[in-house]
Amino acid sequence: MKFLHAADLHLDRSFEGLTSVPEHFQTQLAAANQKMLENIVDAALAEAVDFILLAGDTFHQNRPTLKTQRYFFQEMARLAEAKIPVFMNFGNHDFYQADRYWFAFPENIQLFDTEQVETKAFTTNAGERIAITSFSYQHPTIDTAMIEQFPRKGAVDFQIGMYHGGQMPYAPFHLTELAAKGYDYWALGHIHVPQVLSQNPYVIYPGTPQGHTQKETNLAGVTLVESEGNHLIPKPISVETVRWEKQTLSLATIRQPREIFPFVRRLMVDRPTLLHLEFSDTENLGEELAYQINSGELLEALQEEVSQDICLWQLTLADLPMERPYLAVDKELVDQLIMTYQTPEIFDELLSDLDQNPQLHHLMDQEFRADTVTLLKEKMLQSYRFRRDADVD
Template sequence: MLRFIHCADLHFDRTFEGLHLITQVKELPLANNQVLEKIVTLALDEQVDFLVFAGDIFHQNRPSLKTQHQFFKQMNRLKEQDIPVYMIFGNHDYFEKERYWFDFPENIHLFTEEKVRTIHGKNKTGESYAISGFSYQHPWIPTSKVSEFPKKAATYHIGMYHGDSNGERFAPFQIQEMKQKNYDYWALGHIHVPTVLSKTPPIIYPGTPQGHTQKEKETGVQLVTLDGLTVHYETKRVAAVTWEDYELSLSGMKSRKDALEAMKAFFQTSQRQLVKFSLKDTEHLPIDWLNNREKPELIAYLNEYLAQNNFEQIVYQLEVIAVPESEKLVLTGKEVMAQLLASYQTNEVFETIIEELATHPLIKRTISSQTLKEETLAQVKTTLEQEFCWSEEE
């Protein structure tokens, strides 16, 4: 039996994107260290035979000295337990030896060339295995590499491949051609969404272990067991922080204060999450109760509240879900709007309604009563058109 962890697209030194409205961004890169630590801890707890890293372990092909030191520190934890690591380089971290400040630990077996090669090994129970793979030495490889892979050459044979079956620049491949090699497992990298291209044999993208954008919500690594007859693979979640979308109903609320209290009350337990709030059922709140200028202020306030109350969530985006047209109050008749507005056209009626505003000294000096009336009624007309559905009379 053979057990290993398949990881790809760690992008260890990548920043979190789409968080321009929050101030806690500087703290988030620490999550990358925690993710790698969790992967190594998983390997130790599961007593796997080895790990495979299928490319783009680093986001840059010139990782910083600090990044390299942190990575090798975790790899040395595996070395202490005699757990090998097999590593290929992808289009982001394409291999250039002179870019590294340290020697790779002895337990790391590198594929450093674009030419496919095979490394043979035995696990602690004496079962033999072979791992075939290649690395990028440039930002792209426009041709398939599958034909270079040898036929199965050990009790267990694993292929490592960083590429895109639907692309043109990143080692494009055909699934059927991979199947013809008779391998037990193909450990893919490059696509950040967990994807099973084939079950027999497994040809799998594990996805990225840690999402760095709001599109990368499904994450993980694969824990794989091969026993010669069957293959078992299981997704293990190792993300240090997750991206979550939540809808919050503000039904029946009529003031900003009520809406704010509902947003604060939504959080009951602390979780490491980046939160997008979608606010719905806002029809009873004042028109334009939350404009684009105020959203950053509201986000900042909520995050300050969460931090002060020891919640680990961070709100990074707010949106108001418009009331669907089908749910708006329907007013019938072509003449209804005209009649509604006509009753306020006369100066006497209009000035009675806005008497306090119209007689204000500042208003009187800067705008005529006629202009004020025209602009006010134009705004009322626009609001009526937007807030209600208008149907034809039968």
């Protein structure tokens, strides 16, 4: 038996944090999500998998654009021609509402479309009996521990749990609860960073296969899972079409600013890349380099020098000055900011990435929140010079 486990495709999502993109690269970004989906289907066909699991947030919103719906169903039709079924649930971003879909789901797609746990049976061409158990979101959140509704493993060769979520308010669970069900594999979705939470059985977040922000780097792609006897062995397959990357470039051998241009020309990438370029060892170039970086002119000029497959979206210096920067405000503003950060909604939003991690979520209690706010205030007071401090310097 062989299958693909994918999650968090976020097909309608744009690339965030970009202020200026060359025209030729805009075309690459516009096609990136569609090409990523094509890569997933190509991998499924090349590996001749028995089925595919889409573990939630296939779409970035619960009303996918008609363009996105069209190319999604076109790709699913390719799988239908190869007689590869797709088991699909919906997550907190693309929570299911039937009237939002203008195209019919092909017969090869088996939908979990309610907030009730159900099991779908499937037999591979080799005669292996498979059971896939899951549920979907019909609302942006699910406070219920849905794992409680999952039955124990039935009389099948392999039972797979497909579960989108992990912590409040997204269908919380504990690893011990998953293990108690006796399943052979847990196909998780919701966390964008690839994680293997357990190896016996395998409990895997494959992560988002295509990064849409600068935080989404070092991606695993999708997970190819193959049986060896009674065991299931996972292997990541990269399918991203545009990569976020940071490179640090030493300028220790550079003596004149003009030498930077041919130096940067040698930058190489293996696919379209959104590049954050950081310069280190810049002592030979003085303040002029920092000025041109801060003005934005150097980034614009270097964009003309690099490969067509590179979009320079950020240019920074690694060698930052040690003197505390001056803020033309009074220290009292810090207290006002701290009060803002203590607002539960704002605190939760700021630390949402950490809160998504099931290994960290239980640590983020009220004591943690209080300690974090206290440390934040201390750090701000240590890191900056304020108006009254500057007056006495």
